[in-house]
Amino acid sequence: MHHQQTRPGFKSKFGAIAALAGSAVGLGNIWKFPYIAGTNGGGAFLLVYIFFTIAIGFPVMLAEFSLGRHSQQNALGTFRVLAPGTSWLLFGLLSILSATLILSFYGTVSGWTLEYIWLSLTNSFKGQNAEDINTIFNNFISHPYKAVLWQSGFMILTGAIIMGGVQKGIERYSKIMMPLLFLIIIALSINSLTLSGAAAGLKFLFRPAFTCLTADGVLAALGQAFFSLSVGMGILLTYASYIPRNDSLPHISLKVILTDTLVAILAGMAILPAVFSFQINPQAGPGLVFLTLPTVFQNLPAGEIWAVLFFILLTFAALTSAISLLEVPVAYLVEEKKMKRPAATLLATSVITFIGSFNTLSFGPLRNVHIGGMNVFEACDYLCSNILLPLGGILICIFSGWYLDKSILFNEISNNGILKIRFFKLYIFILKYIAPVCILLILLHAVGVI
Numbered sequence: 001m002h003h004q005q006t007r008p009g010f011k012s013k014f015g016a017i018a019a020l021a022g023s024a025v026g027l028g029n030i031w032k033f034p035y036i037a038g039t040n041g042g043g044a045f046l047l048v049y050i051f052f053t054i055a056i057g058f059p060v061m062l063a064e065f066s067l068g069r070h071s072q073q074n075a076l077g078t079f080r081v082l083a084p085g086t087s088w089l090l091f092g093l094l095s096i097l098s099a100t101l102i103l104s105f106y107g108t109v110s111g112w113t114l115e116y117i118w119l120s121l122t123n124s125f126k127g128q129n130a131e132d133i134n135t136i137f138n139n140f141i142s143h144p145y146k147a148v149l150w151q152s153g154f155m156i157l158t159g160a161i162i163m164g165g166v167q168k169g170i171e172r173y174s175k176i177m178m179p180l181l182f183l184i185i186i187a188l189s190i191n192s193l194t195l196s197g198a199a200a201g202l203k204f205l206f207r208p209a210f211t212c213l214t215a216d217g218v219l220a221a222l223g224q225a226f227f228s229l230s231v232g233m234g235i236l237l238t239y240a241s242y243i244p245r246n247d248s249l250p251h252i253s254l255k256v257i258l259t260d261t262l263v264a265i266l267a268g269m270a271i272l273p274a275v276f277s278f279q280i281n282p283q284a285g286p287g288l289v290f291l292t293l294p295t296v297f298q299n300l301p302a303g304e305i306w307a308v309l310f311f312i313l314l315t316f317a318a319l320t321s322a323i324s325l326l327e328v329p330v331a332y333l334v335e336e337k338k339m340k341r342p343a344a345t346l347l348a349t350s351v352i353t354f355i356g357s358f359n360t361l362s363f364g365p366l367r368n369v370h371i372g373g374m375n376v377f378e379a380c381d382y383l384c385s386n387i388l389l390p391l392g393g394i395l396i397c398i399f400s401g402w403y404l405d406k407s408i409l410f411n412e413i414s415n416n417g418i419l420k421i422r423f424f425k426l427y428i429f430i431l432k433y434i435a436p437v438c439i440l441l442i443l444l445h446a447v448g449v450i
Contacts, residue, residue, distance in 0.1 A: 007072055007241070007242075008165055008166035008167060008242060009166065009167075009242045009243070009244055010166065010167070010171050010242050010244065011171060012171070012175075012242060013244075013247055013252075014175065015171035015172075016242070016243050016244070016247060016252060016311065017173065017252060017255050017256065017259070018171070018174040018175045018177075018178040018179075019170050019174040019239060019242075019320075019324070020170055020236075020239055020252060020256045021174075021178060021255070021256045021259035021260060021320075021321025021350055022174045022177065022178050022321065022323075022324065023230045023235050023236075023239060023320065023321055023323075023324030024228060024229050024230050024256055024257075024259070024260040024321075024326075025178070025181070025259060025260050025263045025317055025320060025321070026106075026228075026230075026302075026317055026318060026320070026321030027106070027109055027110070027113075027314065027317055027318050027321070028224075028227060028228055028290040029228060029260065029263045029264040029267055029313075029317065030185075030263070030264075030267040030271075030289065030314060030317055031109070031288070031289050032224065032266040033224065033228075033264040033267055033268060034205070034264075034271045034272050034288065035288055036220055036224055037049070037205060037264075037268055038204050038205060038268075038272060038280060039212075040213055040214070040216075040217030040220055040221065041205050041208065041209040041210060041211070041212035041213035041217055042203070042204050042205050042206060042208065042209055043205070043206045043207050043208035043209070044208040044209055044210045044211070044212065044213040044217075045217055045221050046205070046206065046208075046215060046265070047208060048213065048217075048218055048221040048222075049224055050222040050261060052221055052222045052225035052226070052438070053225040053228075053229070053257055053260075053261060054186075054257070055430070055434070056222065056225065056226065056430075056434070056435050056438050056439070057225050057226060057228075057229045057231065057257060058082070058253055058254070058257055058432045059427055059431050059435055060226075060229075060231045060232070060393055060396055060397060060431070060435050060439075061229050061231055061236060061253050061256070061257070062249060062250060062253050062411050062413060062427075063396055063397070063400035063401075063409065063431055064232075064236035064237055064240065064396050064400075065236055065240040065243070065249045065252070065412070066240070066245075066249060066400070066408065066409050066412035066413060067082060067237055067240070067399070067400060067404070068236060068237035068238060068240030068241045068398075069240040069241060069243050069245070069249065069412055070082070070411075070412050071237075071241065072241050072409050073237075073241055073335065073433055074092075074234075074237075074238055074241070074328070074331035074332045074335045075092050075096050075099075075234030075237045075238055075328055075331070075332060075335065076089065076092035076093060076095075076096060076332050076336055077092070077093040077332075077335055077336060078092060078237050078241075079091060079092040079399075080092070082399075082404060082408070083399070083403065083404075086401070088399060091399070092234070094388070094391070094392065094395075095232070095233055095234030095237065095328065095392055096234055096328055096329050096332050097327035098232070098233040098234065098384060098388040098389065098392055099233045099234050099235060099325045099326075099329060099403050099411075100328075100329050100348075100351070100352055100355070101355070101380060101383065101384050101388065102233060102325055102384045102388075102389075103158075103322060103325040103326060103352050103356070103359075104352050104355040104356035104359055104380060105356065105377055105380045105381050105384070106318070106321065106322060106325065106359075106360040107151045107154055107155050107158075107322065107352065107353065107356040107359075108147070108151055108316065108356060108359045108360040108377060109306075109318070110151070110154040110318035110319070110322060111147055111148075111149075111150035111151030111152075111153065111154045111360065112140070112141065112147065112150065112290060113311050113314040113315045113318055114150045114153055114154055114311075114315060115140055115147070115150050115156075116290065116294075116307075116311040116314075117308060117311040117312055119136070119294075120294075120297070120304060120307035120308040120311055121308055121330055122360040123304050124136070125295075125297065125298055125304075125307065126298065126304070127298075128294075128295075128298070129295075130195075130280070130291070130295050132296055133291055133294045134291055135290055136294075137287065137290050141363040141364065142362055142363050142364040142367065144361075144364055144365055147320065147355075147360045147361075147363070147364070148357050148361060148370070148390075149355055150362050151353065151357065151360045152156050152357075153209060154315075154319075154322070155322075155352065155353040155356070156348055156349070157191070157319060158319060158322040158323055158326050158349065159326065159345050159348075159349035161173050161319070161323050162323055162326045162327055162330055162341075162345050162349075163218070163271045163341060163342055163345045165341060166242050167425060169323070170242075170323055170324075170327065173319070173320075173323070174320055174323075177316040177319060177320050178259075178316075178317060178320065179315055179321075180313065181263070181313050181316045182263075182266075184269060184271075184309050184310065184312075184313040185263060185266045185270055185313065186266060187309075188266075188270035188306065188310060188356060189266050189269040189270045191270075191300065191306065192269060192270050192272075192273040192274045192277075192448075193269070193273060195274060195277040195300075196277060197273070197276050197277035197278075197279075198273030198274075198275075198276070200273075200276040200277075201271075201272035201273030201274065201275060201276035201277065202269070202273055204272055204276065205268045205269065205272050205404070206267075216445070219441060219442060219445040219450075222438055222441065222442055223385075223442045223445070223446070225388070226266065226389070226393060226421050226439060226442060227389060228260055228429060229256070229257065229260060230321070230324065231389075231392070231393050231396065232388075232390070232391070232392025232393035232394075232395070232396055233325070233326070233328070233388070233389060233392055233394075234328040235324045235325060238324075238327055238328050239324060239384055241328070241331075245415070246415065248415060248419055249412060249413055249415075250413060250419070250421075257389070260284050263317075265301075271288065271289075271292070271293065274292075274293070275288070275292055275296070276319050277296075278292075278295060278296055278299065280292050280296075280324065282294070287316065293307070294307065296394070297310070326345070326348060326352070329344075329346045329348040330345050331347050333347060333348060358376050359376055359377040360377070361376075362375040362376035362377040362378075363375070363377065373433065382446075385446070386443070386446030386447060387446070388446065390439050390440070390442045390443035390446065391443065393435075393436075393439040394436050394439045394440060395441075396408050396445070397431055397432070397435045397436040397439065398436060400431055401428060401431035401432035401435075401436070402432060406428060409428075410424060413427075
């Protein structure tokens with residue numbers, strides 16, 4: 001293929017892993033994971049989560065990597081190359097739609113993190129009790145335009161990185177943000193462990209309380225493992241097309257999974273001991289980060305500095321995921337619609353910011369607009385997390401397990417036979433039967449069938 005010579009790619013292995021891990025490490029690790037784990041039996045949940053990540057997440061991720069790297073295309077182009085003239089092309093469009101919608105509500109929460117950097121810099125939490133902080137949060141998200149401004153600001157940042165392209169944009173900034181993210185999360189964890197009452201938080205996170213692990217909890221672990229790896233939304237297809245041919249996909253997948261899980265556990269270690277230390281309910285939900293932590297930072301020595309750092313790193317986690325989401329429609333516009341990257345970035349960013357503004361305003365001016373009993377933000381989140389993503393995952397399994405010529409998968413995973421692949425038959429079995437059934441369970445559970 002003459003086409004491959006001109007295609008951009010990641011320059012270094014570290015750059016590729018930083019970008020891919022960045023796409024997986026997002027607000028979900030820091031925002032959702034600690035309280036989902038804590039409320040579902042702590043260590044028991046953690047074990048089930050790690051099991052599912054390796055048993056289901058890894059095979060599906062590897063399949064998506066193989067498709068993307070083999071086709072050297074965007075999410076739609078992948079199916080145009082691998083399944084020409086079939087309706088699989090619609091799946092390519094579905095992934096682009098998923099990435100677009102996910103980023104539209106992701107930008108909302110990411111905008112909140114920017115506001116919180118500002119609040120921390122201006123020391124606005126000083127002397128405020130938990131109730132005051134709750135009021136600050138609610139006043140902010142229901143403000144007629146403040147949250148939209150921050151959301152737009154976040155989207156402009158995301159667009160600016162994507163405009164730089166694969167090497168000068170995605171790779172360059174992932175290589176800066178990911179190590180910094182690790183440093184700060186480790187520092188925050190160490191800091192949390194020094195608090196009195198930290199032991200209770202660690203117990204909550206790590207002690208396996210199997211009695212608290214219900215069938216719902218097992219499905220939550222499966223969902224979190226699946227959701228956390230950004231499978232099924234075109235990101236991995238698109239990013240994989242930038243991975244150099246001689247890099248080992250299994251190694252990269254495992255490093256991404258390891259990084260992702262480590263960040264989730266460290267986030268739990270940074271947040272839960274502090275939560276217990278100040279007797280706060282760990283089930284605070286997504287508000288945990290915006291309501292609980294400002295209270296905690298105030299009671300720490302040099303708390304305002306920790307607060308600024310924490311919200312900057314939350315923004316890094318958000319940004320590394322947001323750029324991977326934005327790259328999906330941008331790569332599609334550049335390669336399928338033959339647009340120049342700057343124009344494609346501008347168009348995609350504007351459309352997503354526009355759609356996203358409805359999500360952002362759903363806590364304020366649009367709070368009375370309900371879809372199926374949910375506000376616009378919740379409905380968008382529900383549609384993406386509970387329907388589009390599992391659907392995407394199932395389709396990846398069916399496509400690579402049943403439709404695709406197995407030699408393509410084998411050649412990509414083994415680098416054309418150079419790497420020893422011991423469990424290929426088992427791998428195909430998981431891809432064909434086990435993974436799609438598990439993901440179907442996530443879907444059925446999410447929509448309330450089981």
